[in-house]
Amino acid sequence: MAYRYWCGECGFRTAWLGESEGERQQVEHYRRKHPGIPPGGHVEVDRKDPGGGLGCLQLVVVAVVLLALAASCRR
Template structure:
């Protein structure tokens, strides 16, 4: 999963990366642009799972197989 940190004081957004990379970028931004202010803001995730997000496709495949089985048993 990728993370992007948003500054709570301005429109700055870190680049997409690991959680620790985004946090380092945000801390550097605050030190450079907002000294003396405690870092805040939001953390955005890209929503992708590490496995590639094939859960919906697997579910759909199971549903199709069940529909075919139900149709073949009904005469």
């Protein structure tokens, strides 16, 4: 999963990062731009698996190969 942290005081947001890196960048932003204010805002979560986009395509390819094998075994 990827996380994007938004500042509660201004329009700042981090890039899509791992949880600990995003939190670190948000804390650093507050330290530099909003001293004395505890970090706030909200966190956006991207639940998509970045490497899992070909699952359906793989299923279709396996089905086609199985159909081709079944057709070639038929007399």
